[in-house]
Amino acid sequence: MIGLNGRQVNENLLSVRVDRRKAHALLDPAVEAGLAFDLEGLVVDPDNLTESNLLFRLWSIFANLGASLEPPLAYDKDLTKEHLTPLRNILRRLARRVITSSGEGYLQQQEYLNALYVRGIAAAEKLIEPGPGLAAGPRKLPDQICFRPLEAWEPELIRAMAALGGRSVLVFTVPCVEMMEAFERVNRPFLAVGNRDLEVSLCQERFLHARLEDPLEFLRRAPAGAALTEYGMVLLGAPEFLRPVELSEAIHLAAAGMRPKAVLAVKVEKAGQEGAQETGFGPEESEPGFQRPYYPDFVARLMIEAGLEIVVEGPPMALGRVPAPKEPEAPAADEQVAGAGASEASEPAGKAEAAAGYQEIFEPEPGTERASSGAEAEPEASPEPEEEF
């Protein structure tokens, strides 16, 4: 029984909401297993630091030393430059203590501090820009900085995307809740994975199947992309938060894991504009939440590198900066088909204009039908029941 100010709450209303979340796969088996987590039976090696424990210890050390690294929300990976100095100082102090204890022969202390120091560096690399003495390593995706929801896509584009590709959809980086609602309206099962909690929470609010998770980690975790085979379409809805190297990895992982005839759609900026993705964006790129405009030519090149075929629909467009490709071979019947999502599109084109490699990508023109899709893309009205998940 739940009482609010002494009055009993109608739990049926709450149960209905729980059931809806179950029906929309938000309350999935992983969450149910987590709710039954056995803490008492958990065996923990105190010398094997967990990430949370390491951060907690570092936080305690900072606090004890008066280094103001408050709050420990620095775990959220949004440390700024003002935090950099105390963090480096503490790592330097730790290093000194490791050396001192080593010199004095305190083996146990040395091992402990050594572990703490090594893990501290690893944590620091995740939290801040690599500095002097810290080796550069892979960083987590910047996130959690933009407090505004991403702008809704054009209704035409949403309609076009909702009709593109096979029935079930993996939305990799969540573009806007309207897109997810469109998938829901046309009865296409989907899973949206993103690391911007704002878009994910908006989906959850509407009982749409979204998960807050690092999307690249989600793809990496799937052995040989096996988890992707169940999807008829993979949509990279908000690639602007990925660094070029991360976008490339995402496209490669998707290409490796998608089933034949599945469609990969990537949101790009309007074609015909200059992009500089190949060389990065300068120092501002390191700012969390930095958004990178990706243009069709760059994305097309990544797709070709990943072994995908670009099927062009709509009027041709000069690619400009992308080097000419080899003469494409005729696609095999079971060949994977990829398309770059346009920034604007109307109803899905009924017929592909040409399967001409990636030499030309449609250029948006008002009133023309443009949507990239595979020549063999399944129509909206013919869902594939076997793809249910």
Added chain:
Amino acid sequence: MRVHQLLARFEAGDAVSNMAMDIHDALTARGVESRIFAHSLDSFGLTRGMHESAYGSFAKTGEDLLIYHYSVWCDNLALFESSKNRRIVIYHNITPAKFFEPYDPQIAEICRLGREALPRFTGANLGLGVSEYNRRELVRAGFSETNTGVLPIHPPVERFDSVEPDGQLERKLSDGRANILFVGRIVPNKKIEDLVRLFLYYHRCVNARSRLILAGGPLYPYILRLQRMVDDLGLTGRVLFMGKVSEPQLVALYRAADVYVSMSEHEGFCVPLTEAFHFGVPVMAYTAAAVPETMGRAGILFDEKDYPILGEMMDRVLREPAVREETVAAQRERLANFSRERFEERLFRHLGVFLT
């Protein structure tokens, strides 16, 4: 006529120490000579109290009153037993050993000793519980019904009004995410794992834009497992272990909190509930031990840990201003029950016969 108080620890920010100070201040204001003695004292305690050994010279007069605050097993229980003065015990409760057994057998043993020693107080002139729940435990230990009473704590929440919050912390927490707060020691009876489970449901199924903040000093073997649990459940960075926080930090946490949740299964009073009341934070609490008494008919109480249902209830509190306002209004009303005036009124009602 002098009144002496004897404690295990006399420390800043400790609920038992605060109560001893309140009694001391109330007695002093009425012209009664009052002293505080403790087994251990921190720098704050040393400014207001004395080591227990100093009580020895007063123990044999037989003319004074000794108030013993019992919250943990401590050797100075012998001082209480041997004192010739009239004696009152204020029972703050001791956590049952079963909560600590899986994590720290030594602490479990101390708890067991503490609870087993309760019948040794039955020779006191009066037994007071800081809640009715505690009073009943005294009766079960052998006190007669008529020889017991209830003296609820006066939570010193007014002190927060003069504390400048930690601005940096408050700004960081005011980023639009739902802040779910728990304040208290990270020990097994508080059932932090249940709080993490509730948060798991809420975060994964209801609102990804949320975080769980745990403020309080930890029992290490317990927090190690909790931190592993948090990592295994993919909640790293979303469950914040703040450790013991300063007053400015505590104020910042309460000001930024959207809801306060307690899953605790054993509380003798639970002061943080009243602190949340003071800051206008809606409270959701599991009905256990003295918690329902402290809550009264205010806030949200539940007697079953059905995480999905509770997660949805929490969402209602967070999203529906009317629910929130109604809850907070009732909590404010409830807080008045623990004002200093009410505390002193009850205190002197119990002490009256001893002070004349």
